[in-house]
Amino acid sequence: MNNMLLVFLGGGIGSVLRYFISKIFNSYFQNFFLGTFLVNIIGCLLIGIVLGMSFKNNLLSQNHTLLLTTGFCGGFTTFSTFAFESHSFIKSGDFLFFTLYTLLSFAVGLLAIALGLWLTKL
Numbered sequence: 001m002n003n004m005l006l007v008f009l010g011g012g013i014g015s016v017l018r019y020f021i022s023k024i025f026n027s028y029f030q031n032f033f034l035g036t037f038l039v040n041i042i043g044c045l046l047i048g049i050v051l052g053m054s055f056k057n058n059l060l061s062q063n064h065t066l067l068l069t070t071g072f073c074g075g076f077t078t079f080s081t082f083a084f085e086s087h088s089f090i091k092s093g094d095f096l097f098f099t100l101y102t103l104l105s106f107a108v109g110l111l112a113i114a115l116g117l118w119l120t121k122l
Contacts, residue, residue, distance in 0.1 A: 003066055010071020014043075018076050031097050033085045036078050037105055043077035044109040048116020056120050 025035035050068045053059040089098035
């Protein structure tokens, strides 16, 4: 029960923060979902940092790791929204932005996870 509460609390906080970031940044570009992109990249960076700290000498407890990764990052990142937005590019025939958005999200997300893990090794 304690684990579910940690995931619930972290997920709620992450979801509300995602909502605000998307609300602010998605309006900057008409054809690019900047808020969703930023949320996914920041979430990848955060999960890399949290897992790096968890793996390195047990700097975070299992409860902290659960709260921050499954809870916060799970609620904060938006893969389902990302998939829907990618689909909207395909549906509208905007294959350039579909390709750019998908490749950048994937590549920069992987780099952000690597950076987060690297930062915890300093």
